[in-house]
Amino acid sequence: MADASDKVTITLDGRQVEATAGELLIAAAEKAGTYIPHFCWHPRMKPVGMCRMCLVEVETPRGKMLTTSCTMPVADGMVVDTASAVVEKAHEGILEFLLINHPLDCPVCDKGGECPLQDQTLGYGPGESRFVEEKRHHEKPISISDLVYLDRERCILCARCTRFSEEISGDPLIEFVERGNHVEVNTFPDEPFVSYFSGNTVQICPVGALTAKPYRFRARPWDLEAVESVSLVDSVHSKVSVESSQNEIVRISGVDNDPTNQGWLSDKDRFIYEHIHSPRRLTVPLIREGDTFREASWGEAVGLVAERLGAVPGTAVAGIGGARATNEDAYAFSKFMRSIVVTPHLDAQLDDGLDPEFAAAVHPRARIDDLERAATILLWGPDLKEEFPVLYLRVRRAAAHLGARLVVVHPRVTGLDLVATHTVRYRPGEGPATLKKLAAGDGDLAAVRAALNEGPVVALVGRPGLAEDPRLAEAVAAFARDLPEATIMPLVRRGNVFGALDMGLAPTLLPGRVSVTDTAARTALEDEWGALPEGVGGGATEILTGLVSGDREVLVLFGADPMRDHPDPTLVRSALEAAGFVAAFDLFLTDSSRLADVVLPVAAFGEVAGTVTNLEGRVQKVNQIVPPPGQARAAWSILDDIATAMGGSLGATGAERLNKEIARVAPAYRGVTWDMLDWGDGREGIVVPLRGADQPLRHIPVDTGVPTVTERPAVHSARVLYDDGAMLRNCPGLAGLAPRAAIHMHPRDASILAVRDGDRVLVSAGASVELPVVIDAGLAEGAVYVPFNLVETAALGAPRSIRIDVVREDAS
Amino acid sequence: MTDRILTVRMEAHPQDSHTLATYEATGGYRALRTALSSMTPDDVKAQVKASNIRGRGGAGFPTGVKWGFLPEDLRPRYLVVNGDESEPGTFKDRILLERDPHQLVEGIIISSYGLDVHHAFVYIRGEYPKPARRVQQAIDEAYAAGYLGSDILGSGFSLDITVHLGGGAYICGEETALLNSLEGRRGEPRIKPPFPAVAGLYAKPTIVNNVETISNVPWIVANGGAAYAAIGPERSAGTRMFSLSGHVNRPGDYEIVMGMTWRELIYGIGGGIPGDRALKTWIPGGASAPWFVPDEHLDTPVTIDDVGANGSMLGSGAVIVMDETTDVVAAAHRIVKFFAHESCGQCTPCREGTTWLERILWRILNGAGRPSDLDLLLDVCDNISPGLRWPPAMTTICPLGPSAVSPITSIMRHFRDEVEAKIRTSEGASVG
Ligand SMILES: Cc1cc2nc3c(=O)[nH]c(=O)nc-3n(C[C@H](O)[C@H](O)[C@H](O)COP(=O)(O)O)c2cc1C
Ligand code: SF4
């Protein structure tokens, strides 16, 4: 941290200005209110001093010298002139040079109107060009990936895109080739610019050389309306600007901040908005009629749901979902189920996450920004590149550029292995044994154990795969807790899952990180809500088996698609078929809501305002920019209507009002209101509980003993970034990016089975699917990897054991 | 008084000066034995410093001073010998590499001992396969004879040398582009600071010296720095290699003591101009140097400082002579075209500006010049090298961009009437 001794004073255009020692002159000047024009410098990347636009004059013992302010660290007493005649002429010269080969096709360029080259030409450029020769020509635009076009004629060769891909995202697939006047951005032969982060290059390109296919020609910047919001693609909650034109979201851009995404987004964050305007969105309530649905009025649909929920005892009703909703919607659902229906059977997770108390209240809890100062990072959880791409960027930065040691424990090679100091692979099911060995520093894990001795340690723990026991994560956390200056970050992926848990959408939790068994807290909540159901409820899997056995009769799916997200789709199907009544709140007819009796169309991201909570416990605001389509509505208002029809009252007259109620009722959220999140420091979000406020539940992880399973082949089933989820399926730009499904085998296992790369096998668990084999040396021996929820693997789910039969060609 | 150091052996033994046998037979590796047996590393550095030798790669930076920039406490350190020699008209390192490679190898070993370096690199121009082969042979022989490897001559000092061939880019002669190239990256100059002495190869402290500079080290150590400093004028000590080319009767490489006049160099050593034609102009130090003309510079002494004071440089020691038949616009165009072709393309003014300059000159040469081109040429030059001063100011990262300015300011200063004449004859012609 900067203290007073780091302060230096420089003279900037005759003014005395304070700066931090070592800071780059261009940044120091900007902080002091002096803008220095630039193209290649980007505050989140190392400077390269290539465009030369940021030249200033600095006094030296040998007189004034032109220097690039983006490469010059400030020093005490430095005297700088940013606007001398020499500097102004240099700026004008650079712009003239940049423009001599520029096509000036601004009227048809996406960047036109928000283009640094246009702006700086106006501010610092020559009036006209003296270049009479023929300009450089290139084929334009060329497709360099599924999402990005490159127009080389517009490129000013600032290397922002190439540096991003090498320095930040770590997939250096675009590079400069040739030299001099022939330098151009290029991809490698036969290797398109395939990156989960390619959209960032479009955003930081200072001209219209890189454009995003989904946005191309969709709007002009001056017609755009924008609101700040956060991405709900995963629980990192990257800060975004959501931009719309004529009531349609046409673009999402990253917003720079320190706590979460530092300006970057994954392509999924950036392009997921396309599903919002899909023609397949549900726009009217639907009621089952035999094998199909008919459209219904809200009155009829609400009436039917109220009637069926009221017709059975409260405890016969269960609710699954809420992890994609705002805190306000989740709160309304929690209150509705617990105080109107009066049931304890509620779960926002689908047995694909972690223990709710651990996820919600693990202590001591890490913040993302702790990675900036971490000496050591232990990652034992999902492959971040696939499931938490922006967190992957932050961990990668810490390991590749900030000197942190990184230990990755995973059944298969992960996106971070390249920058890891140590990687440990183990067979799924043998996590507990591996942990014991790591904790003791036995054998080949001695060096890994030693690497964990330097603090601060940030431990990122979650479920490496869905076929693994969720309690393993807690056991890992219990070990990590005792490492020097350790903090723990629980990794559960889905959108607002942490907000949903905090609103009590878990069998063991009440709103505000309160255990359902905490009598004092129950009494306090009953004062607000009325009588609460007795006891601890069932989680998702218990709810489903309860439906099959008849212990539960009615299910409310609150924006959940268990057919695709629960590890056991066979169980889900029988449960949905056995249920007496299923009501589904949804955006689309999914595999799950298709089996419901009533489907209620809800508003999507960008169509409602509210608050959300990320994996650090950071509460931020999402904002509305477009209206929901057709008759789709905010979920809380639908719940309010059902409650009224059931003779009760939720008191939900608006999201802001619900938010105030949360701030009053939910202990860990006390005092955190909506209006605090729109301005000043609150824009970066507020980590709950507020400093000094109490958090009733402090969950200290304990190793409760997880059984080791040594079955062969052990199944590793994990999500990939582009899966066959309902939102992705409805994004034209992203839908085609899902990888082809396959079963991955370690070379030795493949040779035992006598299969080769590309052979086909029949994989059976609850269901059977035929898959090609991929030989994968990055996988632990004795394990097979099957990506979760791809079109071809969805029916399998994530079974803990499978049977593999080789399909022989000759059997005709 | 010594007047030749580097070329004595190759002249005396034209057939086999490159072999270890001849090298040893003519006193080779004796300086190394002395250094390892009776000198400390600091003694070696002190002798080099006392010699006052200035770098022969172009900039003329005092070698002893550069060596002193290495941070005390950082290891490993590297020594990189720059044999990329690609400037048009420069071919002096070539014969040192090809004809006396052991002299260089011994220089590397002694220098490395002085600098506490245990891995040295020789970066050789890609189009120099034979010189590279000879150097590699010499290194192999030196290993076999115990002059390289571990525990050299029982001294406890160890050194390895790696030879690396360039890929055909002039810019890789610039020391930081060279380091990038050695590391397997694009040959693009780095932003300085940090200078290589602080963060060079693989971000470690690195000394980069020219082939000729290092080839002088055995003599300096054998005869003492003071003896070297006593040769030639005070601030241009020692002998120096010159590559003489163009319109002279006796082109070639010459090792001379600095201090003679240009008249003596061109007419004496170079044997004058063929056909006794009149001397029109010459480039005193490689393609990037501003040109000299007989009226002003024939009696200027050939020293680093005298040439510098007259607005040019001795640079890489390439002297290109042009007689009265030369079309100076065509000559300037050719040189500018070279720099435009060799620009690494990193920085805007060099990438765009040098090509633009080349195309304006091409137009003028091809009958499509415009009167406004005269001001335009100078103004574009000014946007690459503000103020058109000497030594040049730059809007660029490295001096390559401003190098393309030198021929243009030279012809505009000394032969403006010839440029104007070409434009006049082309008036009315359309723009190509
Ligand atoms: C464009 C450019 C090309 C250069 N080419 C060479 C070269 O071919 N050989 C060389 O020794 N130095 C070359 N230099 C100079 C080197 O950067 C460096 O100063 C030199 O190798 C240092 O050695 P010295 O101190 O022994 O002269 C070049 C410099 C520039 C700017
Ligand atoms: S494509 Fe854009 S970001 Fe990449 S080098 Fe060109 S101008 Fe810069």
Ligand code: SF4
């Ligand atoms: S001046 Fe030319 S050669 Fe030097 S760094 Fe810039 S573009 Fe490259």
Ligand code: FES
């Ligand atoms: S912004 Fe400094 S050189 Fe480009």
